[in-house]
Every structure is written in C-alpha cells, then in structure tokens.
Amino acid sequence: MNNDLLFDFNLDKAAKTVYITREFNAPQALVWDAFTKAELLDQWSAPAPIRAKTKYMDFKVGGRRFYAMISPDGSEGWAVQEYTSITPKTNFKMYNTFANKDGDRELPGSEWDHHFSEQNGITKVSIAIFNESLARLEKMIEMGFKEGITVNLNQLEGLLK
C-alpha cells in the first residue's frame, strides 16, 4: 500500500462542517464506482468489525439508498441517503438521515458533498459533511465508538490471558 497517499481530516466548528480529503491509488472512474455502487459500498463503507448492508439503492437525483450498519452482535442501525445532486465522475451531494428498519427518516440529517479529481493516476476525494448540531455528529459516530471500545477491550483481554 502506498503510504504517501494524502489523508486530511478537519473540523470547522464555526461552519459545523467536517472536511475529509483522501487520495487513492486508482483511476477516478473506479473510485467513483466505489462510492456510488451498492455492491462496492457494502464492501468498505463501514469500519470493521461493523459491516454495511444496502437494502436498495437508486443512484439518481431524488433517488435513495437505504442501508444498515450491522454490528458483530447483529444489531442494525438503519440510515437513508437521498441524492440531491449528481455530476457523473466528479461530484455528488446527498442528505443523510438515520431511519428505522422500515425506512422512516429521523430528521434532521447531515449534508454530504463529494468531489473527485485525478492526477497522475491518483484520485483525490474531498468530502464535506455539514451537521446542524454536535449531538447529530455524536450520533453519527456513536455506533463506531461503541465498537472501538469493544474491540479495544477484547485486545486487552487477549493480552491479559
């Protein structure tokens, strides 16, 4: 793996926006697919040991992706992404909300903006996530946070054995 790939993560508190930039050693068309096709998204878009499972996805403006984040214990957290703007291969925007298992959305959500560009075979993805409140951001992290703790405790157990 190329360790020179850029990873940048910033929170602008006043703008209530998290900015994430990452480079990938792959052509833009492929990285675009990894962000916009359900079968690829499900393979990377949840931090292990959590996994993502898309129930349905209709990638067009006004279309939605309904998916779950599934913990190792089997508990599911559902969410809905609604695509608000798409410029193929270069940009898409979506509105992300938590939902129940029937797909009913819990407003408010967060606004996501993705930009893709390629230079010398390296694709750069810039993501801006706007949250109205910190509570919303915390909720977004909550599941991964609990998992992080569990994993760390398991590692500790292993060490103590």
Added chain:
Amino acid sequence: MKIKPDIFQAIADPTRRAILTLIAIQALTPNAMAEKFDMTRQAVSKHIKVLQECDLIKPQPLGREIHYHFNAQKMQEFDHWLAQFRKNWETQFNQLDQLLSTIKEQKK
C-alpha cells in the same frame, strides 16, 4: 420542550469563542467580561448562560462575586468523539484501498 444548547451552537458564535479563549487563560467575573468585550452586562449574561448550559464553563463563587472557569474536560470529550470519527474514516479508507487494489488486479 426546552432544548439544551449544543456545543456547535455555543462555539459557532465569535463572541463566545472569544470569551472561551479569554477564560481559558484566567477565570473572569461577568463584569470583567463585559468590560473586556465592551458589552452590556445583559449581553454577557446571555452568552454565559449558553456556555454554562453546555458545560463549557463552570461558575465558582468567590466572596460576593462569581468567577467563570473554562471546563477543559468538556472540550476533551468533544475531541475524543472527533478522534473516533477520524479513526473510523481511516479504517474505512484502508478497506477501500484493499478493495480498489483487488479490483485493479482482477482487471489485469
């Protein structure tokens, strides 16, 4: 229903950020804050209320006056959440690196 102000809302305001910066160095009374920022006592009280409601500052009575302290622990909690969020993204992106390289191999 009364909604508790959120840290985001609290620190989105430039005056409140300035107050926090100042009292992080030294605890201050509302009067001292009003003087430093050239604000009315009422305006200061409003900002103090918001900052106190989300635990960013803490009052400490000193004689007849109340000094407000910066609650660094609350800020650390916040940073802790953020660090976790960053870690999640790192994990996901490493997974994506693997996936991309697998797909590139298959295409060869």
